[in-house]
Amino acid sequence: xxxxxxxxxxxxxxxxxxxxxxxxxxxxxxxxxxxxxxxxxxxxxxxxxxxxxxxxxxxxxxxxxxxxxxxxxxxxxxxxxxxxxxxxxxxxxxxxxxxxxxxxxxxxxxxxxxxxxxxxxxxxxxxxxxxxxxxxxxxxxxxxxxxxxxxxxxxxxxxxxxxxxxxxxxxxxxxxxxxxxxxxxxxxxxxxxxxxxxxxxxxxxxxxxxxxxxxxxxxxxxxxxxxxxxxxxxxxxxxxxxxxxxxxxxxxxxxxxxxxxxxxxxxxxxxxxxxxxxxxxxxxxxxxxxxxxxxxxxxxxxxxxxxxxxxxxxxxxxxxxxxxxxxxxxxxxxxxxxxxxxxxxxxxxxxxxxxxxxxxxxxxxxxxxxxxxxxxxxxxxxxxxxxxxxxxxxxxxxxxxxxxxxxxxxxxxxxxxxxxxxxxxxxxxxxxxxxxxxxxxxxxxxxxxxxxxxxxxxxxxxxxxxxx
Ligand code: ADP
Numbered sequence: 001x002x003x004x005x006x007x008x009x010x011x012x013x014x015x016x017x018x019x020x021x022x023x024x025x026x027x028x029x030x031x032x033x034x035x036x037x038x039x040x041x042x043x044x045x046x047x048x049x050x051x052x053x054x055x056x057x058x059x060x061x062x063x064x065x066x067x068x069x070x071x072x073x074x075x076x077x078x079x080x081x082x083x084x085x086x087x088x089x090x091x092x093x094x095x096x097x098x099x100x101x102x103x104x105x106x107x108x109x110x111x112x113x114x115x116x117x118x119x120x121x122x123x124x125x126x127x128x129x130x131x132x133x134x135x136x137x138x139x140x141x142x143x144x145x146x147x148x149x150x151x152x153x154x155x156x157x158x159x160x161x162x163x164x165x166x167x168x169x170x171x172x173x174x175x176x177x178x179x180x181x182x183x184x185x186x187x188x189x190x191x192x193x194x195x196x197x198x199x200x201x202x203x204x205x206x207x208x209x210x211x212x213x214x215x216x217x218x219x220x221x222x223x224x225x226x227x228x229x230x231x232x233x234x235x236x237x238x239x240x241x242x243x244x245x246x247x248x249x250x251x252x253x254x255x256x257x258x259x260x261x262x263x264x265x266x267x268x269x270x271x272x273x274x275x276x277x278x279x280x281x282x283x284x285x286x287x288x289x290x291x292x293x294x295x296x297x298x299x300x301x302x303x304x305x306x307x308x309x310x311x312x313x314x315x316x317x318x319x320x321x322x323x324x325x326x327x328x329x330x331x332x333x334x335x336x337x338x339x340x341x342x343x344x345x346x347x348x349x350x351x352x353x354x355x356x357x358x359x360x361x362x363x364x365x366x367x368x369x370x371x372x373x374x375x376x377x378x379x380x381x382x383x384x385x386x387x388x389x390x391x392x393x394x395x396x397x398x399x400x401x402x403x404x405x406x407x408x409x410x411x412x413x414x415x416x417x418x419x420x421x422x423x424x425x426x427x428x429x430x431x432x433x434x435x436x437x438x439x440x441x442x443x444x445x446x447x448x449x450x451x452x453x454x455x456x457x458x459x460x461x462x463x464x465x466x467x468x
Contacts, residue, residue: 002124004036004449007117009081009133011040014058023367024130024155027226031128031445034060039117041066045073053116060410066116068109075105076083081133082302088167089132089156090268090362095307098168105291107136114140121146126452129180131155136176151182151452155226157391158190161200171201178202178214182451184224186365186391191223224447225395226365227439230374233347236376241349243256249295250352256331257418259294259355262346262368265338267311270361270387270404271298275318275334277359277410282326282333284408285415290331290418292418294357295349299340312338335465350375355417358392359404369399370439373432382428383417385410395439 012025032038042054042065049067056063059107068076079102087095114137127150129137164170174197177183185191195206198214198221206212210221240246241251249258259278263269280296298315302308319336326333341349350356356372369384369392376382386392386399393401400413 002032002126002453003122004033005117005121005125005127006032006036006038006130007113007127007134008038008040008130009077009135010043011038011063013042013056013065015056023226026229027441027444029229030442031449032061037062037064037120037125038205039064039120040113041068043067045070047340050465051112051116051118056207064117064120066112070107070260072105072112076109077133078302078304080106083304084167085135086133086156086268087307088163089159091157091159091163091182092267092362093163093166095267096166100168103169110134110136110157111140113137114144114146117141118144118146121148123148126449127151128153128448133174136355137232138179139176142179149181149452150179151184151448152177152180153224153448154190154364155186155189157362158185158193158197160193161197164197164201174198174201175214178219179217180219181217183219183221183322184448184451185221186223186225187394188223189394190364190391191221194221217365220451223450224444224451225391225439226367226444227440227441228367228370228374230370230437231351233371233374237351238343240346240388241377242353243345243348245345246348246352249349253293253352254330257291257292257354258349258352259292259357259414259418260349260353260372261294261296261298261357261359262341262350263296263298263360264369265298265308265312265315266301266358267307268362269298270359271296271311271315272318272411273361273404273407273410274357274359275315275377277323277407278334279318279325280407280411281414282322284411288415290324290335290417292333292355292414293331293335294333295335295353296337297341297349298336299339299348300338306331346371347375350382351377356382356383357414358390359385359387359388359402359410360390361404363387363390367392369396370436373436374430376429376433378429378433380422381425383420383425383428385413385417395435396432398435399429 044067046067053066054066083097125148127148129152134154135449198204206213282289319334322334350372358369368385372384384399387404388401402413
């Protein structure tokens with residue numbers, strides 16, 4: 001078996017993981033067998049970072065990390081990746097802030113990643129690169145003579161050619177994506193958008209399997225939806241339902257239904273329109289007023305960006321307005337906390353909830369939608385309200401699918417969910433459950449690795465070892 005090398009912007013060392021295990025850590029748990037290497041940024045900024053990576057071992061996995069300078073962090077991470085690429089890939093052109101010096105910083109960090117990683121590589125390693133921070137990494141590795149198979153997976157949506165053109169230097173980035181052997185997306189829509197860009201901008205047509213040839217490199221664009229450990233999460237929810245936290249939550253509801261939202265505090269998550277829709281529900285359907293409480297858990301994120309600071313102020317104001325308008329002396333309609341909550345605790349909260357509100361304006365996949373489904377009580381399940389612009393909506397079609405730009409329609413869906421008959425809740429839940437159990441994290445890894453492993457030519461040492 002060749003060794004797997006995972007590369008992502010941030011490497012979460014086991015000793016430093018907080019209360020929420022990141023989506024990627026959970027998703028890759030099956031792929032990262034002992035012997036694997038995970039390489040990326042340590043999360044630290046230092047004045048004079050070492051060129052050579054620091055190496056740590058835990059549970060048989062080697063973690064290779066490098067530090068950033070403050071300038072790297074500003075240009076690569078805050079500037080180009082999160083200030084230009086993230087809004088573009090989430091269709092928020094008004095928030096795209098392109099600065100040439102940030103782009104240069106982005107390219108130079110990718111070069112540094114390649115220089116630090118190359119000496120650690122073996123000739124038959126399979127290299128799996130994650131996300132928009134690292135579009136040019138394969139190009140940099142190839143420049144250093146790396147001929148291994150390299151795969152890339154994009155965890156965000158991809159945009160059609162008319163939008164990609166908005167970003168200066170996008171043609172360069174698109175060409176860089178074509179230095180990978182495999183390029184993976186969560187949905188058919190994103191893959192098609194990528195292939196349309198390759199066609200319209202680079203003039204290359206792909207075959208029906210998403211394969212094409214670009215400057216001598218054979219590339220295959222594939223669809224592979226990420227999932228969760230459905231069985232593990234369902235078990236955690238059963239346990240957590242009996243926890244002190246879930247009990248306290250249930251008692252605090254005083255018999256009312258719970259609507260829950262769980263997100264990073266990010267403008268792509270549609271929190272402003274979700275809060276507006278909830279206020280409309282209370283205004284339009286007075287009978288729901290005293291029968292529902294909405295708990296929004298929004299973990300703070302990217303706080304050194306002004307777009308995120310503005311969002312936070314806007315949400316603070318909306319919460320104040322809504323609660324000021326509708327609260328009664330013994331009922332606060334909207335509970336809002338900007339903290340992360342342990343996964344285990346979250347699982348219990350999802351299970352207590354009657355409504356799960358997952359209404360991003362645009363989202364690569366959205367794992368919260370799958371977690372909510374997995375956590376439900378099969379005999380008395382809650383209702384998932386899901387944005388049509390979340391990648392998850394391509395599969396989870398039995399949710400109440402909403403347009404997050406239409407606050408009235410979302411309010412109507414909330415009302416429909418609160419009053420939905422038990423038989424309909426069961427029918428929808430069973431269909432959703434099947435999809436969530438069908439697209440797990442383990443399947444996501446196995447599918448991608450099978451694409452990446454195809455065409456793998458074993459090294460001479462490997463052939464010798466196998467022959468002995
Ligand atoms: P994104 O990757 O954009 O943050 P996803 O919905 O795909 O969005 O994944 C988010 C992951 O982080 C999920 O596993 C979710 O449970 C977790 N998460 C999101 N918000 C919180 C929060 N406030 N507290 C704890 N965990 C959270």
